[in-house]
Amino acid sequence: MFKVDSLEYSYPGNAKKAVDKLSFEVKDGEIYGLLGPSGAGKSTTQKILIKLIKDYKGAITYKDKPLRAYDNSFYEDIGVSFEMPISFSKLTAMENLDFFRRLYKRTVDVEPLMKRVGLWDDRDRKAGEYSKGMKIRLNFVRALINGPKVLFLDEPTNGIDPLNARIMKDMILEFKQAGGTVFLASHIMSDVDQLCDRVGFIINGRIHEEDTPRNLKLKYGKKVVTVEYRENGLLKSSEFSMDALKGEDFAKMVREKQIETIHSGETTLEEIFIKVTGVALHEQQA
Amino acid sequence: MNSRLRALIRGEFVRLNRYNLFAASFVVSLFYVLMASFIDDAMVLGVMPFIFLLDSTMMTSLLVGATLFYEKKEHTVNSIMVTPASSDEYVTAKLVTSIATSLFTVVFVSLALYALKGVTYKYAHVIFAAVAVTSLHTMIGVRIAYSAKNFTSMLIGFMLYVTVFMFPSVLAMTGVIGPKLADFLVILPLETSANLMRAGFGPGVEPWKIVFGYLYITALTLLLYFFAVKPRFAEYMMREMGV
Structure with missing residues (x-):
C-alpha cells in the first residue's frame, strides 16, 4: 500500500534530520504500528504520508504510484484521526460531521458510527461541551466519514475510558477485516499489542527494529517457564527452560507441588520498547 | 463552483453565525446607520465613503482574522487540510x-439610509469598490493572521498596517505633502481604496485614479495571494500542527 524508501526530512531552520533514511512498508490490509519516543519522527512520518509535508527527500509510493503524483483526490481514500481533539466547538457534533461530510464525494451513514462510539444521544450537543474522550471519539468518527481505504491514527485511545477504548479497538479491527489498512502511531503498548500486525520502532528518525509483535516477543523474551509453588508454607519458584518442559523434573513438580502460578518468560512490548529505544515509557508519557 | 467550495463557503457562513461574528458585523452595520442618522443630510454623502471604507478594510481584515484565530485555537484547519x-x-x-458580508453591509446601510434620509448614491460603483477593497483586505487579513500568535498580536498587526499606510495620506490631507506628490499616494492600498469608495459618492475623484485603482487593487490582491498567502499556507499549517 505504502512503500517508503530512504525518506529524509529536516524542519526549516533545523539542521537535525527529523526523519533520516527511513525505509518501511505498510502492506495492503495490515495494521502497521510506528512506535518510538517523543521526537523520534513518528508524527513527522505520518505528516509526510498524509501529504501535509511535501518537501521531503526519498521515495514514497502509494498503490505503486509516487505519492507526489497524487492530487487532493488522495484524501478521498484516507481518514486521519489526530491525537488532539479537533472540532468546531460552537457547532454540534452532527454539524461538525456534516461540514466534513460535504467535502467528500463518497460518504457513509454516520448514525451507526455515532451509536457505536456512544455519541448518538449527544449528537446535538455542541462539540465544545464534550469531554476530551468524547472529542477524541468524534475525531475517530470523522476519520471514518468518507469510508476510507487507509486510516491514519495518532494515539487513537489516548484519554478514553477502557470500555470506549475497547469499542474503538474493535472498530479498528473490523475496519481491517473489511480490507482497510491502518497506520498507527502510538506509545500505548497495549493498543499496539492488541491491534498491530507489524510494528516498527523508530528512534532518531530511523527504524531500529521491525517485526510482528509475536516475533519481537520471541526475540526479546526469555525461553523459560517460571513456576511458583508453596512448600512448607513458603512461596518458592523454579525456572525451567522451554526444552526442559518435557523432562521429568518439570512433570514431577507439577504433580507433587502446590503450584500457584506458571509464567512463560515472554516479554511485553513495553519492555521491548524500553530495550530498543532506551527510553522508559513513563518518562515520555509524563 | 465545485461542491467542495460550496461546502466550505456554507461552512464559513454557518460558523460566522455560530461564533457570533455575523452578529457582531450586523451590530457594526447598525452602528453605521445610527451614526449616519445623526449626521446632517448634506454631510452624509461625505461620511459614507469613510464608513464603507472602514467596513471593507478593517472589518474585513478583523472578521477573516477572527475566523482564522478560531480555527487556530481549535486546530480545525488541520482536519480541513486532510x-x-x-x-x-x-x-x-x-x-x-x-x-x-461586506456587500450585506453596503446593501443594509444603503437601504436604511434611503429609508431614513432618502439618500442615494452610485450603488453599482460602491458595490464594485466594496468587492475590490474587500478582496484585497481579505488577503491582508489572512496574511496578518498567519503570523499572529494570538488575537492581540493580530490586532496590533492590523493597527500597524493602518498606521503605516494611512500616515502619508494624513500628511497629504494636512498639506505636508503637496498635491503633485500626493498623486503618487495611489500606490498605497488604503488611499486607492478610499478613492474607489469616494468615486461612488460624487465626481471628486479623477477618472484615471479610478481605473488605476481597480487595476492596482486587483493586481495587489493576486500578488498577495500568490506570493504571500498561498506559499505561506503550508508553513502556517505546520505551525498549527505544533511543529
Whole structure:
C-alpha cells in the first residue's frame, strides 16, 4: 500500500534530520504500528504520508504510484484521526460531521458510527461541551466519514475510558477485516499489542527494529517457564527452560507441588520498547 | 463552483453565525446607520465613503482574522487540510464570505439610509469598490493572521498596517505633502481604496485614479495571494500542527 524508501526530512531552520533514511512498508490490509519516543519522527512520518509535508527527500509510493503524483483526490481514500481533539466547538457534533461530510464525494451513514462510539444521544450537543474522550471519539468518527481505504491514527485511545477504548479497538479491527489498512502511531503498548500486525520502532528518525509483535516477543523474551509453588508454607519458584518442559523434573513438580502460578518468560512490548529505544515509557508519557 | 467550495463557503457562513461574528458585523452595520442618522443630510454623502471604507478594510481584515484565530485555537484547519479540499478552495471560501458580508453591509446601510434620509448614491460603483477593497483586505487579513500568535498580536498587526499606510495620506490631507506628490499616494492600498469608495459618492475623484485603482487593487490582491498567502499556507499549517 505504502512503500517508503530512504525518506529524509529536516524542519526549516533545523539542521537535525527529523526523519533520516527511513525505509518501511505498510502492506495492503495490515495494521502497521510506528512506535518510538517523543521526537523520534513518528508524527513527522505520518505528516509526510498524509501529504501535509511535501518537501521531503526519498521515495514514497502509494498503490505503486509516487505519492507526489497524487492530487487532493488522495484524501478521498484516507481518514486521519489526530491525537488532539479537533472540532468546531460552537457547532454540534452532527454539524461538525456534516461540514466534513460535504467535502467528500463518497460518504457513509454516520448514525451507526455515532451509536457505536456512544455519541448518538449527544449528537446535538455542541462539540465544545464534550469531554476530551468524547472529542477524541468524534475525531475517530470523522476519520471514518468518507469510508476510507487507509486510516491514519495518532494515539487513537489516548484519554478514553477502557470500555470506549475497547469499542474503538474493535472498530479498528473490523475496519481491517473489511480490507482497510491502518497506520498507527502510538506509545500505548497495549493498543499496539492488541491491534498491530507489524510494528516498527523508530528512534532518531530511523527504524531500529521491525517485526510482528509475536516475533519481537520471541526475540526479546526469555525461553523459560517460571513456576511458583508453596512448600512448607513458603512461596518458592523454579525456572525451567522451554526444552526442559518435557523432562521429568518439570512433570514431577507439577504433580507433587502446590503450584500457584506458571509464567512463560515472554516479554511485553513495553519492555521491548524500553530495550530498543532506551527510553522508559513513563518518562515520555509524563 | 465545485461542491467542495460550496461546502466550505456554507461552512464559513454557518460558523460566522455560530461564533457570533455575523452578529457582531450586523451590530457594526447598525452602528453605521445610527451614526449616519445623526449626521446632517448634506454631510452624509461625505461620511459614507469613510464608513464603507472602514467596513471593507478593517472589518474585513478583523472578521477573516477572527475566523482564522478560531480555527487556530481549535486546530480545525488541520482536519480541513486532510480532506480533498485544497488550500485554494479554503482561501477562496474565506474571500467569498468576506465579500458577501461586506456587500450585506453596503446593501443594509444603503437601504436604511434611503429609508431614513432618502439618500442615494452610485450603488453599482460602491458595490464594485466594496468587492475590490474587500478582496484585497481579505488577503491582508489572512496574511496578518498567519503570523499572529494570538488575537492581540493580530490586532496590533492590523493597527500597524493602518498606521503605516494611512500616515502619508494624513500628511497629504494636512498639506505636508503637496498635491503633485500626493498623486503618487495611489500606490498605497488604503488611499486607492478610499478613492474607489469616494468615486461612488460624487465626481471628486479623477477618472484615471479610478481605473488605476481597480487595476492596482486587483493586481495587489493576486500578488498577495500568490506570493504571500498561498506559499505561506503550508508553513502556517505546520505551525498549527505544533511543529
